[in-house]
């Protein structure tokens with residue numbers, strides 16, 4: 001393990017600040033109100049990193065969600081692993097209607113190359129949204145969101161973006 005990663009945890013935790021309500025809020029870079037940092041060569045959400053450091057790997061097919069509904073919070077006791085369904089339900093209930101960014105969750109089946117193919121096929125009228133949803137075995141609403149650029153908007157913000165593209169203070 002490179003030295004940088006070995007010493008990562010203490011450096012990481014020092015960038016949170018305890019809020020009055022008990023949340024541990026990320027003071028560094030944020031995207032869509034979620035903290036972002038470079039971790040193991042990738043851009044990751046800080047609450048996910050907090051989970052990994054305190055509890056281990058993200059369970060397969062699960063997303064790390066906040067019981068406190070505070071995106072920048074990295075307090076391990078405020079985090080839980082839920083499914084994509086829980087996440088949507090949670091968001092609907094809380095009326096946030098936000099979309100996870102790009103390949104942000106482990107359940108995201110699509111890659112950037114699929115996204116551009118989807119947009120091309122739709123633009124050139126080769127396939128409609130339902131065909132595309134079937135082809136990629138995803139929800140038609142996801143296709144809609146891709147075509148209307150509600151998600152996967154800016155490539156360099158995607159999950160697989162190179163860490164070098166982050167401002168220095170975020171790395």
Ligand SMILES: [Zn+2]
Pocket residue numbers: 022023024068069070073074075078
């Ligand atoms: Zn919290």
